[in-house]
Amino acid sequence: xxxxxxxxxxxxxxxxxxxxxxxxxxxxxxxxxxxxxxxxxxxxxxxxxxxxxxxxxxxxxxxxxxxxxxxxxxxxxxxxxxxxxxxxxxxxxxxxxxxxxxxxxxxxxxxxxxxxxxxxxxxxxxxxxxxxxxxxxxxxxxxxxxxxxxxxxxxxxxxxxxxxxxx
Numbered sequence: 675x676x677x678x679x680x681x682x683x684x685x686x687x688x689x690x691x692x693x694x695x696x697x698x699x700x701x702x703x704x705x706x707x708x709x710x711x712x713x714x715x716x717x718x719x720x721x722x723x724x725x726x727x728x729x730x731x732x733x734x735x736x737x738x739x740x741x742x743x744x745x746x747x748x749x750x751x752x753x754x755x756x757x758x759x760x761x762x763x764x765x766x767x768x769x770x771x772x773x774x775x776x777x778x779x780x781x782x783x784x785x786x787x788x789x790x791x792x793x794x795x796x797x798x799x800x801x802x803x804x805x806x807x808x809x810x811x812x813x814x815x816x817x818x819x820x821x822x823x824x825x826x827x828x829x830x831x832x833x834x835x836x837x838x839x840x841x
Contacts, residue, residue, distance in 0.1 A: 758841075765839035766819035767811035770826055772798075779806035782830075786810060789829060791822070812839035 758764055770786065770793070773779040779795050786793040786808070796807040810826065813819040816836070823834045 760841075762841055763814055765812035765814055765841070766816050767809045767813070767837050767839040768819055768823045768826065768834050769837055770808045770810055770830070770832055770834045772805050772807045774803060774805055776804075776806050779808050782808045785830070786826070791826070809837075810834075 771779070771782050773782075776795075783793050783795055791810045793808060793810045796809050798805045798807060810822055811819060813822065819836045823836055826832065826834050
């Protein structure tokens with residue numbers, strides 16, 4: 675064996691022995707789950723017994739609710755969800771504005787599109803005059819249409835209305 679290799683092996687052995695001696699000094703090997711039994715528990719407080727009276731049961735108990743009276747039945751008129759007469763789902767739309775001039779309707783349409791609303795313009799003839807209605811939707815749930823209506827009213831300071839969407 676060469677002299678350099680012998681020095682390396684001897685150095686490795688010396689470092690290993692030093693590590694075995696120093697390691698127990700640096701690390702605490704006591705059991706971490708050991709319970710400390712040196713705690714002092716104070717004496718139990720003195721408690722005086724209290725006597726309680728038993729509640730007396732009433733001889734006759736009358737019910738506060740008339741059990742024979744039936745509650746009113748709440749029925750849904752079917753206007754807010756479900757199917758139309760044609761068997762198609764009921765949709766709702768939000769009419770944001772109605773204009774006699776098409777450029778004003780297109781301006782509002784662009785503002786709605788910029789805010790992320792899917793809107794379109796619906797042309798209607800009223801008393802021989804063209805009206806351009808700006809409509810958002812359709813929404814399949816009336817609650818979604820109501821939420822959109824409230825948000826649009828708040829953002830654009832308008833008074834929108836919720837209408838049934840006719841296909």
